[in-house]
Amino acid sequence: MTAVESVGEFRFECGESVENLRLAYETYGEFDGSNAVLVCHALTGSQHVSNAPAGADHDDEVGDAVETAGQARAWWNDVVGPGKAIDTTEYYVVCVNVPGSCYGSSGPPADGPDGEPWGTDFPPVTVGDWTRAQRRLLDRLGVGRLHAVVGGSVGGMNAVDWAKRFPDDVRRVAAVATAPRLDTQCLSLDAIARRAITTDPDWNGGDYYGDDRPSPDDGLAQARRIGHVMYLSKASMGRKFGRRAAGRDAFGDAPDDPTGRFFPYREVESYLDYNAESFTGRFDANSYLYLTRAMDEYDLAAGYGSDAEALAAYEGELLALSFTGDWHFTVEQSRALAAAARDGDVPTAHHVVDSDHGHDAFLVEPEAVGPPLRAFLADGVDGRAVRDEDDDEPSGGGGGGPDRAPVHSSLFPG
Amino acid sequence: MTAVESVGEFRFECGESVENLRLAYETYGEFDGSNAVLVCHALTGSQHVSNAPAGADHDDEVGDAVETAGQARAWWNDVVGPGKAIDTTEYYVVCVNVPGSCYGSSGPPADGPDGEPWGTDFPPVTVGDWTRAQRRLLDRLGVGRLHAVVGGSVGGMNAVDWAKRFPDDVRRVAAVATAPRLDTQCLSLDAIARRAITTDPDWNGGDYYGDDRPSPDDGLAQARRIGHVMYLSKASMGRKFGRRAAGRDAFGDAPDDPTGRFFPYREVESYLDYNAESFTGRFDANSYLYLTRAMDEYDLAAGYGSDAEALAAYEGELLALSFTGDWHFTVEQSRALAAAARDGDVPTAHHVVDSDHGHDAFLVEPEAVGPPLRAFLADGVDGRAVRDEDDDEPSGGGGGGPDRAPVHSSLFPG
Structure with a gap:
């Protein structure tokens, strides 16, 4: 405890x-x-x-x-x-x-x-x-x-x-x-992840606490998706998910995007979306900014x-x-x-x-x-x-x- | 012509x-x-x-x-x-x-x-x-x-x-x-890039045309940053930018983020930001969704x-x-x-x-x-x-x- x-x-x-x-x-x-x-x-x-x-x-x-x-x-x-x-x-x-x-x-x-x-x-x-x-x-x-x-x-x-x-x-x-x-590549991806948070209007300059206010979940979810790509390898992603379409019991939701109407929602997207969503329930967007800054520095x-x-x-x-x-x-x-x-x-x-x-x-x-x-x-x-x-x-x-x-x-x- | x-x-x-x-x-x-x-x-x-x-x-x-x-x-x-x-x-x-x-x-x-x-x-x-x-x-x-x-x-x-x-x-x-x-890794990054666009409130379900309406530049810029990381190699990014702080004449603007107040705005961020910004001036966000869908499929x-x-x-x-x-x-x-x-x-x-x-x-x-x-x-x-x-x-x-x-x-x- x-x-x-x-x-x-x-x-x-x-x-x-x-x-x-x-x-x-x-x-x-x-x-x-x-x-x-x-x-x-x-x-x-x-x-x-x-x-x-x-x-x-x-x-x-x-x-x-x-x-x-x-x-x-x-x-x-x-x-x-x-x-x-x-x-x-x-x-x-x-x-x-x-x-x-x-x-x-x-x-x-x-x-x-x-x-x-x-x-x-x-x-x-x-x-x-x-x-x-x-x-x-x-x-x-x-x-x-x-x-x-x-x-x-x-x-x-x-x-x-x-x-x-x-x-x-x-x-x-x-x-x-x-x-x-x-290295430079990972510095870049961290910077992009932070941008995802800071460009989410709900981030509001970092001032979003309080039950009646939305938190920047879209941005934090994006940061987490980028993170997961960094945490896996090309080979492991390929082996786990391939190019398969997600089944009916897929976790996560396909984005609301009419341009996807002819295309599958893939297992790997479902994986990223599910993990991103659960992450927003357990982590704080500002903390993500602080800790990636520490790591980068x-x-x-x-x-x-x-x-x-x-x-x-x-x-x-x-x-x-x-x-x-x-x-x-x-x-x-x-x-x-x-x-x-x-x-x-x-x-x-x-x-x-x-x-x-x-x-x-x-x-x-x-x-x-x-x-x-x-x-x-x-x-x-x-x-x-x-x-x-x-x-x-x-x-x-x-x-x-x-x-x-x-x-x-x-x-x-x- | x-x-x-x-x-x-x-x-x-x-x-x-x-x-x-x-x-x-x-x-x-x-x-x-x-x-x-x-x-x-x-x-x-x-x-x-x-x-x-x-x-x-x-x-x-x-x-x-x-x-x-x-x-x-x-x-x-x-x-x-x-x-x-x-x-x-x-x-x-x-x-x-x-x-x-x-x-x-x-x-x-x-x-x-x-x-x-x-x-x-x-x-x-x-x-x-x-x-x-x-x-x-x-x-x-x-x-x-x-x-x-x-x-x-x-x-x-x-x-x-x-x-x-x-x-x-x-x-x-x-x-x-x-x-x-x-491959699966690139499918993932493309899906994340699309999410950046579709979660930008200015995307508005794809309906943002007209001089008096904002276009989803933040989202499209994020998609482009992710793209640039995919287009370069770890080695070339390291060689070009290392971990150097951007100089005074840097292209691009550091994000408005108080959590960055103790940390440098790096050359590689400046590169990504500059390219992302110029990209939003020449490309259409919906087209980005359509064409990445075609590539992925x-x-x-x-x-x-x-x-x-x-x-x-x-x-x-x-x-x-x-x-x-x-x-x-x-x-x-x-x-x-x-x-x-x-x-x-x-x-x-x-x-x-x-x-x-x-x-x-x-x-x-x-x-x-x-x-x-x-x-x-x-x-x-x-x-x-x-x-x-x-x-x-x-x-x-x-x-x-x-x-x-x-x-x-x-x-x-x-």
């Missing part, structure tokens, strides 16, 4: 402050002083990472237990829980809803100082703000050094940011389906000369986990992240999962994600199920970057 | 008819009885393919010469003209604005029987309708058998449709950056058991020209088209251009597109500059599909 903790005045990277930042979070398992694992959620995820039993602090220690309406379902229940890869009988798992989001933490739809929703008066947030806010909450929970930070997608940027910002505070960072920074090298320098002070180990069919956060980007970490003398593995599920793979392939994560949490990059991409390549296979071969040879002889 | 010809009553594939279909077209060069080349334009292209001198018929033979306001600039001027790959001193080049478009042919913004714009009362169109309408116009121009049909993108589908629908009427079909049918195999059967009656030769960085119409799709044609005993070459320009390559790399096109028009698949993808592969290189390797081995031993 979600708890909410106030962590006091918080100054954001943009220079603006809020008087009392509230953070919604969940914990699972028992803290033994050295077994804390922070899990960072993706763009539209929440603190509700698992259906596992809540940690003890939720009963009485800190925070107010709350019910969060419309919350996303447990988004990594196959990976986090008793006996699962991130085993809540072994680790004390903490997941925090990032500031700017809409699942109970301070953000645009939450009440501001005047008792009205913040709206766009809420300070712009960055991934660094998320990291610093998480640090603040962990202090309240009595967690000093983390055993690990694990995150996927922009949550992976959040995880990597821990290694950059608090290099002594974490032993192991697992950066799943992520990148040191977003994230640049591991910012403040340093390079990614390697940003990671040079990090004392722990890094697992970069990537998926061959992911075009949102590509294998090449994870490779670059791993190379930078190695350049910064961080013990690193880049584990590539062969998958055509696209970016969604990190959510929908627990059988591929679980074993390396479990092994990395237990034994670091030397964990048995952690495979570095150079490990199993035939000599001269050329799959890894040419700059990697010497490092590989020395670390994994024979 | 554009001429407009009325070709009489026309029944569309959907079953609806118009009393008098009007077709805007341009011709270049002189017809000698056997040198006609039909060029098929892409989704938002026009009949104005070149700035070359107009053909003789534009002076007096048929059609009414007209000025078409806001027409797209000559979209293939580097490829079509005197001395160019499609040499207008040698060939009689005809390009027809497809029905449903907005450059002078019958379509939603053109006047219907009551003197008012058709709007969404215009019949839904298909690529097959375009082919049949072009056949009708060529009859009026006195052109029986075509020397060649050349088209790119959905214009390439149009070109291939000639081989399917009028197999005796064309000697050579050059299908550039195209596919037998669109096209399926070479429709009415036949397979692509190969659809092409089996074709008596001419086929050049499929594809680009390695194109994810809208992929190399694999061109390969499938070529394989189907070969299965139908059509002399075929699949010429792959190594390019990271994405789908735009067929427009922006005339130096790569011109030589194989020129050679194919002159000498068919045996033309010197026509390279079949199997020709220059190192033995065992693996670039072709696995089903092709045996063919390769036997054709090019050692």
Whole structure:
């Protein structure tokens, strides 16, 4: 169950402050002083990472237990829980809803100082703000050094940011389906998604809260449709939906468009429409603007000369986990992240999962994600199920970057 | 200069008819009885393919010469003209604005029987309708058998449709950056683009014509932004724009969005916004709906058991020209088209251009597109500059599909 903790005045990277930042979070398992694992959620995820039993602090220690309406379902229940890869009988798992989001933490739809929703008066947030806010909450929970930070997608940027910002505070960072920074193509699609929201008349400059006012559902739905295309691969979309017309029991509604009168409403449209519609019931349009801005802005090298320098002070180990069919956060980007970490003398593995599920793979392939994560949490990059991409390549296979071969040879002889 | 010809009553594939279909077209060069080349334009292209001198018929033979306001600039001027790959001193080049478009042919913004714009009362169109309408116009121009049909993108589908629908009427079909049918990912993006238009309140169910009424520019601009992402590759976007902030002299305007107050307006956004804005000045939103519907619906195999059967009656030769960085119409799709044609005993070459320009390559790399096109028009698949993808592969290189390797081995031993 979600708890909410106030962590006091918080100054954001943009220079603006809020008087009392509230953070919604969940914990699972028992803290033994050295077994804390922070899990960072993706763009539209929440603190509700698992259906596992809540940690003890939720009963009485800190925070107010709350019910969060419309919350996303447990988004990594196959990976986090008793006996699962991130085993809540072994680790004390903490997941925090990032500031700017809409699942109970301070953000645009939450009440501001005047008792009205913040709206766009809420300070712009960055991934660094998320990291610093998480640090603040962990202090309240009595967690000093983390055993690990694990995150996927922009949550992976959040995880990597821990290694950059608090290099002594974490032993192991697992950066799943992520990148040191977003590429131009994805920046473009995010900008288009935001335009869909800001050109929806019901967005009204961000001022749409209140029961009697329409919310910008058309725009938010469009943003989500674009998102889903980014989360799937060409191959997985083709395999799942092909060019088939939707059946009678299709989810979603064909758009009211007379130019479609001779043409089928396709299964893939039905899928996108259904998901877009359910998304508008659980997410806030302004939060979508805030969080995509944070993701777009994230640049591991910012403040340093390079990614390697940003990671040079990090004392722990890094697992970069990537998926061959992911075009949102590509294998090449994870490779670059791993190379930078190695350049910064961080013990690193880049584990590539062969998958055509696209970016969604990190959510929908627990059988591929679980074993390396479990092994990395237990034994670091030397964990048995952690495979570095150079490990199993035939000599001269050329799959890894040419700059990697010497490092590989020395670390994994024979 | 554009001429407009009325070709009489026309029944569309959907079953609806118009009393008098009007077709805007341009011709270049002189017809000698056997040198006609039909060029098929892409989704938002026009009949104005070149700035070359107009053909003789534009002076007096048929059609009414007209000025078409806001027409797209000559979209293939580097490829079509005197001395160019499609040499207008040698060939009689005809390009027809497809029905449903907005450059002078019958379509939603053109006047219907009551003197008012058709709007969404215009019949839904298909690529097959375009082919049949072009056949009708060529009859009026006195052109029986075509020397060649050349088209790119959905214009390439149009070109291939000639081989399917009028197999005796064309000697050579050059299908550039195209596919037998669109894949699921692109169907999705087209559906999202249409939603952007139909959810724009100014679209008003398709009824927005008239000087005193707003047109759905926000929606059409969004559709165009999505289009541009499809037309470029990840690599070309990265190379052109990176993550740079737009300078002071940026084109386009940053969206009016307070959530962006701490973040840069990026060059790539500026590029998309500028192009989107200029597009709304030259294209019609309803036409965009009609033409994407036609593209999405096209399926070479429709009415036949397979692509190969659809092409089996074709008596001419086929050049499929594809680009390695194109994810809208992929190399694999061109390969499938070529394989189907070969299965139908059509002399075929699949010429792959190594390019990271994405789908735009067929427009922006005339130096790569011109030589194989020129050679194919002159000498068919045996033309010197026509390279079949199997020709220059190192033995065992693996670039072709696995089903092709045996063919390769036997054709090019050692």
